[in-house]
Amino acid sequence: MSERGSIDRDRIVAAARAILETRGIDSLSMRALAVALDSKPMTIYHYVSGKPELLTLVLTQVAEEIDWTPPTGAPRHRMVEVVMDMFARLSDIPWIVPILSQGIAVGTPALILADRFLSAALEDGCDEQTALSLWRSASWIAQTELIFRASVARRASDETSWHQRLNADDLDDMPVVQSLLPRWGQHSADYDLRAAITWLIDGAPRANSPTTPSAD
Template sequence: MNAQSRTTGRTPRLSRRRIVALAHEIIAAEGVEALSMRRLAREVGTTPMALYHHVRDKDELLSLVMEAVAESLPRPPLPEDPRERLIAVCVLMRNAFLEHTWVVPILARGHLVGPSAVWMTEEILSCLVATGLTVEEAFGAHQTIWNFTAGEVLVTARARVEPETASTAHFVETQVARQGAGTLPVLGALAGRSRELEARYSYRVGLEQILDGVLPRP
């Protein structure tokens, strides 16, 4: 069912808000690649040129969709301790990305990030500085956290679609079966426990390991 067929009665007046909402529906259902100004115009029941009276181009439209998502995210009270505060923000960010996995590749482009999402970056950097890092060190640590978070989200999202073949345990077991534990002794030692170990792992566990490595020691 397309977006237009979900409406009944007289077609709603074209507005930026409606354009953004329909663009979000398309992206959430089919991915960013499915969104084009021509496709959106067809859903709205107008011409592509009519859309340009409301949005400059597809990049601006993506930015507006991202901003709408960011505005809808909860902003709960955060712990005072810098490390715990940092973890809380990162977990919040990761969970938001996991709910809207299409956001990650758009965020990687940087310039499409709207003001309502920037507070997380500022909060993470502030927490890193509060632990004793310089601004320069905090920048590098933030990059490490971002890369880990984005990658973990993509892997977790894939595992939800293909829970068997996308798992690390499946990789370990498959490779050991193919090449033998004699060729891969460490993987061989893990093969019998890989599913148990994978079940124990969590985003927070990985984040804590990263923070143990990048934050100043007491």
């Protein structure tokens, strides 16, 4: 086994990233990392406190390499563009999405996306709670779509979708689903992420929005 002095944080992060890129988050552990570095788990703990910190270091490194596109235009347009830019960039590095979905690590440079989105939301009249709720919802929709598309890409060529395996005769107590079933696949294929994010953002309350008259 190598001595502690032969490794450093940079080598640890590089080895962790290699594991994540090739084998995924479930394969990353201090023991697996020690094997990759020909070291011992306790040696690695001298440089990082645990898996959450390690994931943050990897995500920070990756985020620093991304040239995020600064959004322009009206506030609501900028909010949509921030989410779509995130979606486009993460589409090229799909191994990151399962890490983000766990909610235990985020690369600090990537917070520029949150900052730009929240700034536009506040400028558009959202309060802090609404702005943060919008960012959380919009970013999760985008990440979920990435996970879905990745699962479809991994699907065997002869594997059918769930809606293709259903028998419409078994859905008599679900008339709307029953009627949509023959067109479900096409509607799914036509899903428009940009439109969905736009609807979400446009529907959020603003300080200058007209209030609903009281029933009294």
